[in-house]
């Protein structure tokens with residue numbers, strides 16, 4: 609993979625408004641915030657998809673978020689936060705380097721829940737179809753763990 613803009617930030621070649629850093633992760637404010645305090649938590653060793661991350665890096669992202677979220681929410685006068693990952697281009701990913709978006713949220717801020725992404729054309733799925741899909745994925749997970 610060619611280096612991403614986030615690799616350049618990790619290397620110090622592009623500046624950022626840093627919130628947090630440890631051996632595995634870096635967190636900084638988004639340059640084009642959706643709401644005040646919009647931040648990104650990235651693994652220093654980047655990969656486009658979550659399954660390609662070192663599991664320790666994946667865990668470190670969420671551990672960092674646990675520390676960052678309440679402080680960012682308080683600092684921006686928000687109440688809560690939306691956390692999201694665009695895991696690949698079909699999901700809206702523009703920078704192919706896994707990053708957790710943290711968006712501070714206020715009541716009535718107009719953002720809505722993640723369900724607002726799909727207000728129309730929701731699939732009608734029967735209980736049998738849901739069970740079959742769950743069984744398929746579960747069996748692959750069990751087989752790979754064996």
Ligand code: AMP
Nearest residue numbers: 613624637638639640694700701702703
């Ligand atoms: P995504 O669509 O999930 O790939 O989001 C990429 C995010 O990276 C966007 O919200 C951008 O505003 C943000 N971004 C891109 N370049 C920079 C940068 N140099 N510093 C901070 N945030 C950036």
